[in-house]
Amino acid sequence: MPRYKVTVEYDGRPFYGWQRQGIEPTVQGVIERAIKAFCGETVTIGGAGRTDSGVHATGQVAHIDLAKDWPAKTVKNALNFHCQPDPVVIMDCEKAGIGFDSRFSAIRRHYRYRIINRPEPLTFDHGLGWHVKPVLDADAMHEASQVLIGHHDFTTFRHSKCQAKSPWKTMERMAVYRREENVFLECSSRSFLHNQVRSMVGTLRLVGEGRWNKEDVRAALAACDRAACGPVAVPEGLYLTQVDYRSAEEDAASFHDYLETLPADERAEREAKG
Template sequence: MPRFALKIEYHGAPFVGWQRQVDLPSVQGAIEAALAKLEPRDHTIAAAGRTDAGVHALAQVAHCDMTGDWQAFRLSEALNYHLKPQPVAITACVAVEEDFHARFTALERRYLFRILSRRAPATHQEGLVWQVKHDLDETAMQAAADILVGKHDFTTFRSTICQAESPVKTLDHLKVSRVETPGGTEFHFDVRARSFLHNQVRSFVGTLERVGAGSWTPQDVQAALEARDRAACGPVCPPQGLYLAHVSYPVDPFA
């Protein structure tokens, strides 16, 4: 069966997350339903990351197996037609080898989190950022972020329902940037690792926001990490500012 890699963009607000759930709207379910319009049968697709409810994607990657002799461009066009009006788009589609797996072949996932700092309510960015009304100290947040980079036991920063076998992960990169935009000051968190624990990025950002606001110090983050206790984590931030931004592979299928 010909296998295709799909690069997918979506707005997470209408969905319970990526993963298919019975009688609930999911991104996986939407794409599988569109595939069934093209080849009437049950379809199961695999993705690089299972994003939670409300989380967005700029470049999620999934793969699907087809029976027909599809051209990649025709397949993406047909899928986008049947996905309307849902906020899901196939932005790239390529034929890949049968041993390509969107999840297991991936080398690194990159997430972007956006905080909007301004007093006035968000309008154009509503649902796409986490808005706070106070300024943040990006230097302090970066100092705390540097503590989290590397191989650690991240028990403090994972959900109590996380199903990962081990809390030990290696965080490759966590960069905090202040970005001035026409809509106000944004703080971007660029987070990269081979894999993540459930709610790990949102736990990081919620904790670092407390540092930026002056309620925590970088030393408090060090103590929270060393505690290996979920109760030591700062608040978990809301999902709407989080984006799956990029997935890396040994050979980029979309290059």
Template sequence: MPRYALKIEYDGAPFAGWQWQDDQPSVQGAVEAALRRLEPEVPRIAAAGRTDAGVHALGQVAQCDIARDWEPFRLSEALNYHLKPLPVAITAAARVADDWHARFSATERRYLFRLLTRRAPATHEAGRVWQVKTPLDIDAMRAGAAHLLGHHDFTTFRSTICQAKSPVKTLDEIAITEAPGFNGPEIHFHLRARSFLHNQVRSIVGTLERVGAGSWAPEDVKTALQARDRAACGPVCPPHGLYLAGVGYPDDPFA
């Protein structure tokens, strides 16, 4: 069966996460339902990452095996037709080798977290940003974030239900930038690694927000990391500001 890579964008608000579930709506379930409108016996699809409930995606990548040899553009158009009116879109499709895998062939994942800083309630961006009403010290957050770069035991920033075999990960990038948002000033957190632990990004951003608010000193982030203790972590921020921004491969299938 020909194998295809799908680049997928979605609003995570209506879903219980990416992964298929028996009794709750999922993004995987929505895409598989659209595929089965094209071929009833399509096997289960696999994705580069399992986003949690409420988490969004700009560049999730999944694979599917289908019997018919589709022209990639036609496949994406057909799937988008059957995905309506759900907030899920196939932004690109590509034919890939039979041994290519959306998860295991990936060399990096990139996440974006959007934080809105204004007192008035968010309207248009509600459910798409984490709103904090007080100004934050970006330089202090950058100083705190510097302690997290590189190869570390991230037990402190790992969910207690994380199923990864090891808490040791390499964080390749964590950049914090100011952005003029539609509803007001935003702070964007850009994180890049080969793979992440469950709740790692939200735990890191929630901790750094405490640094920006002045409740933590930048050095406290290093102390928390070295504690290797979940109780040493700052608050875990809500999921609706988090986006799976992209997935990297040795050869970009969508290039």
């Protein structure tokens, strides 16, 4: 059974997030319906990140298992045809080893948050960023964001209903910069807590407005208390931009380790499938 790795771009505004849920429109649901229309198969696809309602992606990654060994280009073109008119596009499709898992094989996820910083109302960009009217000091926001880099207990920036087993995460990179009327925050980590990025952005906005400083952010992080967090940023400004993975050799070794944990009969069956 061939496995495909697909890179997905989508406008999150019409959807109740990535994950399929009942009758509500979701990105996963659109792609699974496109697969059904393409080859008649009913499948459940996996995704690298379960983006929330309204959140966008330019580099979401999913894996798809199909019964027939189709050329990757055929799968890409067919899914793009059948995803229309929903704003979901397969940007890339390639064959992947059976050991590849879009979620569990990921070693790093990259997010970008867009603040549209101008006094005038939005027209074309409505729903594609967080409209903030007061002028923001992006340099001060960047300086304050650096206290969040490293291995920390991020309870302060965690949704109260977050299902992660631990609040400890390692933030590898944080950067805030201005491009004309846009203020961007970029961050990278192996994984994130529910609402973590939006919570950090909302807190750093207070710095940009001059109401907080770097030490206030440090104190909020150290408090490990949700009440210490600033107002949470809206979902429309958040974009999943890229997901990094191990090399093919590393992924194959990981799959071998996984096989060793299975009963002998199941291991033989998985090995026979490749």
